[in-house]
Amino acid sequence: MNLNLIRNSFVLLLLSICLIALPACGTAKNPPAAEEPAVETITVEEEPPVSEERPAAAYTAPLTGMPLNEPLTRRPLAVMVNNAPAARPQSGLGGADIVYEVLAEGGVTRLVSIFHSRADEAKIGPIRSIRPYMIELGESYHGVLVHAGASNDAYAILQRQKKEDLDEITNAGAYFWRDKSRKAPHNLYSNVEKLLEGAAKRKYKTEDTSVPTYSFLKEGDLVAGDSANSVEIKFQLNNYKVTYKYDAATQLYQRYVNGSPHNDRETGEILTAANVVVLSADHKVLDDVGRLSVDLELGGQAVLFQRGKMIRGQWIHRPDDVIRFVKDNQEVPFAPGTTYFNVVPNQPDFDSHLKVE
Numbered sequence: 152m153n154l155n156l157i158r159n160s161f162v163l164l165l166l167s168i169c170l171i172a173l174p175a176c177g178t179a180k181n182p183p184a185a186e187e188p189a190v191e192t193i194t195v196e197e198e199p200p201v202s203e204e205r206p207a208a209a210y211t212a213p214l215t216g217m218p219l220n221e222p223l224t225r226r227p228l229a230v231m232v233n234n235a236p237a238a239r240p241q242s243g244l245g246g247a248d249i250v251y252e253v254l255a256e257g258g259v260t261r262l263v264s265i266f267h268s269r270a271d272e273a274k275i276g277p278i279r280s281i282r283p284y285m286i287e288l289g290e291s292y293h294g295v296l297v298h299a300g301a302s303n304d305a306y307a308i309l310q311r312q313k314k315e316d317l318d319e320i321t322n323a324g325a326y327f328w329r330d331k332s333r334k335a336p337h338n339l340y341s342n343v344e345k346l347l348e349g350a351a352k353r354k355y356k357t358e359d360t361s362v363p364t365y366s367f368l369k370e371g372d373l374v375a376g377d378s379a380n381s382v383e384i385k386f387q388l389n390n391y392k393v394t395y396k397y398d399a400a401t402q403l404y405q406r407y408v409n410g411s412p413h414n415d416r417e418t419g420e421i422l423t424a425a426n427v428v429v430l431s432a433d434h435k436v437l438d439d440v441g442r443l444s445v446d447l448e449l450g451g452q453a454v455l456f457q458r459g460k461m462i463r464g465q466w467i468h469r470p471d472d473v474i475r476f477v478k479d480n481q482e483v484p485f486a487p488g489t490t491y492f493n494v495v496p497n498q499p500d501f502d503s504h505l506k507v508e
Contacts, residue, residue: 226357227359232244238337243270272342273342279300292362298319365473381396404456432447
């Protein structure tokens with residue numbers, strides 16, 4: 152056999168086998184690259200910037216400047232609250248918008264309390280009699296006059312001028328009640344709901360959108376005045392003094408009588424005021440009982456305490472308006488909240504009734 156022929160055939164056979172097996176025998180393919188994990192895209196929503204100013208209330212109470220959810224349309228009530236020692240602690244004064252402390256007789260004061268925007272169901276009292284200058288104060292706020300009895304002069308005014316009043320003795324006894332846990336006459340009470348019911352029964356107007364409005368400080372307004380952490384007020388008797396002590400945490404003045412906290416009987420909480428006004432007026436003794444006339448029209452010296460400051464000025468009382476505190480002929484805005492007016496005699500002089508620290 153021809154050896155060259157055999158060798159050539161063998162080479163050709165090997166070449167054929169390699170060509171057929173080349174895909175398998177050639178360089179191995181690189182393994183597929185591992186897929187990178189998908190990255191989840193997170194969208195972060197930016198929060199709107201926080202406003203440093205609170206949005207203005209849609210409505211505010213005309214006598215306190217406090218925010219309301221809806222317009223206030225009901226008529227105020229001017230309630231004569233007993234302030235004799237045996238009547239304390241009283242009920243409901245923490246819900247009053249305005250409180251006037253004025254002398255009655257014998258050196259004892261009475262509280263003419265204006266209820267308008269709060270204390271719907273609160274027990275109010277003890278309720279006592281009315282005087283002519285108390286009629287004037289209550290009506291200046293368009294209030295229904297609430298009392299139990301009156302001096303002869305006051306009854307003459309109420310009847311002759313046909314005032315809109317609720318008197319437990321003569322015309323509205325059903326809208327008051329007696330608290331058996333206290334002794335008469337320091338146990339007569341009512342509340343806003345019953346008194347408005349009584350006003351409607353007597354066909355008095357129970358809605359009023361023209362109640363006088365005070366001006367009020369806005370958030371961030373600064374108060375200019377001398378520092379005043381407390382003020383002690385002597386109305387007439389040395390052993391009958393009222394003190395207001397400033398609490399910086401609440402920006403309110405806490406009320407004390409003869410050194411003891413003046414608390415609400417129902418809640419146990421101390422009475423407070425955002426504004427304390429002390430004003431002087433001419434007082435005149437009318438009879439042997441000590442009944443007074445108080446001139447609340449002339450105007451005169453006054454001091455306003457608010458947010459730990461004392462501001463000296465004057466009080467004015469124009470016809471068909473409330474008493475206002477002014478300085479340099481401009482009304483001074485009140486801090487929002489309850490205001491206590493304290494009316495002291497001009498004699499011997501204004502500053503003799505005050506002790507400020």
